[in-house]
Amino acid sequence: MPGDFKVTPWEVSGEVDYDRLVRDFGTSPIDDEILERFRQYTGDLHFMLRRKIFFSHRDLGWILDRYAAGENFFLYTGRGPSGHTHLGHLIPWMFTKHLQEKFGADLYFQMTDDEKFFHDPVLSQVETLGFSYENALDVIALGFDPAKTFIFSDIEYIKTLYKIAIEVAKHVTYSTAKAVFGFDNSINIGMIFFPALQAAPSFLPSVLKKKNIPCLIPAAIDQDNYWRGIARDVAPKLGFYKPAQIHSKFMPGLGKGGKMSASQPETAIFTTDDPEVAEKKIRNSFTGGRDTIAEQKKFGANPDICPIYHYYEFMLEQDDKKLKTIYEDCKGGRLMCGDDKMHLISKLKPFLKEHQRKREEARKMIDKFMVKD
């Protein structure tokens, strides 16, 4: 039996039962049929699809139908810039980059600095706007195509976004927002309006280019409410396609259970962490190991609950065979947690160094990516 868990745009806690989310949210699972269709366009499947890190979708078949019929789609994803980027945030962005490459798709990337400002009592506007730029460096560092990638801050791109958001807002009652997001009357009026702004980019290219363009949103599943409850509901009323979605799981934190969270910095590797600091976090990580080496050799360990294993799975070991070996050696008592951590560190540190190098280079390119009005 799964324990209690909670998945909302503002909180993910407990051990998430993803099959139950698919049922509860009414999404479709990523199944062999849809993977087979994907393979036709992408060749070898991306490891995040093979491993069902992207596990759920809405209307992905429809997106592929449109694409097959010669109608290009665009990608829309984003980030709530309340702090520095951690590795968990990179997961959907890496996959988004893969989609951009394989389908030649434009990407609209929203920095929801206004929402983070509304949500966090102590975060100032200047701080969250600053994180919009800092987080954008991480996006750019992943290698997106500057000719096809448009990153924008809500606060700085509001003139364009507002015209779309107010069309959305006019069709969303407080009853609906309350039902979708579980608001109570103590919520501030900025948070109530914000769903209209998060819906807006689903229609932005269609407005800019004055034609209806299909939209695919790759994102972690906690953001589903915004598009299920608002964007997809309002789209037909405004004459737009409903945005399709593809949902990822959450990269686990280094603690016991729960997703990687910026609010527990010791359980998350930030892209700005000094590699030595990152190493220390890995060394201190929870694992699925036994209490003693003797026991572990005898009974094996449990990779399924182990963050170290999940770091390989989500990001740092993209070779399925090698991943399988790690899994089996762990389970079979042949791989001890100390060695496992050292091996992960040997992969993580170069990754971090390289990302940080690209991240600094990105500072020079940021004007090519950020759109303002």
Place this chain on the structure above:
Amino acid sequence: MPGDFKVTPWEVSGEVDYDRLVRDFGTSPIDDEILERFRQYTGDLHFMLRRKIFFSHRDLGWILDRYAAGENFFLYTGRGPSGHTHLGHLIPWMFTKHLQEKFGADLYFQMTDDEKFFHDPVLSQVETLGFSYENALDVIALGFDPAKTFIFSDIEYIKTLYKIAIEVAKHVTYSTAKAVFGFDNSINIGMIFFPALQAAPSFLPSVLKKKNIPCLIPAAIDQDNYWRGIARDVAPKLGFYKPAQIHSKFMPGLGKGGKMSASQPETAIFTTDDPEVAEKKIRNSFTGGRDTIAEQKKFGANPDICPIYHYYEFMLEQDDKKLKTIYEDCKGGRLMCGDDKMHLISKLKPFLKEHQRKREEARKMIDKFMVKD
């Protein structure tokens, strides 16, 4: 006993008891003491003060204190551009112009096109934005100083306004908005956010000039909620002065009771009405007259309930002696309604023609007045 009446930002109906509004809203009446203080700065009192058309205020004494201490205030008023301007709208604007002249004050004039778009199910964004410009022509036609007057559309000036509005919104809960405006859950989320935008200009010059500047809002009293419940409540939390206010009565419509309303076009004179059409509306107007001329000669008529009389009082007869003569002749049975209407028409038509001429000239000047970001 006064009959039932209703005064909200979206509806004014019934015969308004202004004394009761002062008590219910908790404002201060315009009394002799404050008028005496005004006279020190303005010389002869403006007829709208003498006649208590501006009848109520908040913190007007404080504004004059600041002014006496050498601290200039700015003026903020606005318009919901849901249609063409009628004469009733001009009342607070004319008085605002007087204040600009006498106190050398900057004026920030907000066109709340977003609110009108949210509020009216059939009004499109393009239509309301169009009325922002049409209404701005009427403002400019009144002769405001282009060097001191900043007219802006919410939709087009949102980049500047949003940064202030989100600071406000963060401090306003749905409970507060519900209590202040009487929202129920069927209200759209745009309307819920909008009060933050209507509060924003109260602080705009202080933000632009990076110092705290006192604000005086001349407006009809139906808009009081926005500033009492939102702007004045939030101001100290953001480190700004509370905006002061001076409230006008509503110019009556040409029908029996109620304010001049664009939703009953036959009861309102629009600034864009052909003077012949305006004449016809006056001819068809309700009056305070008797059923027959004989009766009227014998018993006199009732100017207090007569729109024709109120047109003189609010706008077209600024000479108190002449106004008194009209009042007394009407009451004394010496002035018949037909003659009264003809006399009003002889004042209204030149006023309208002149306003329309200036309104057309304003088209050339509009860029000097409209600010965008």
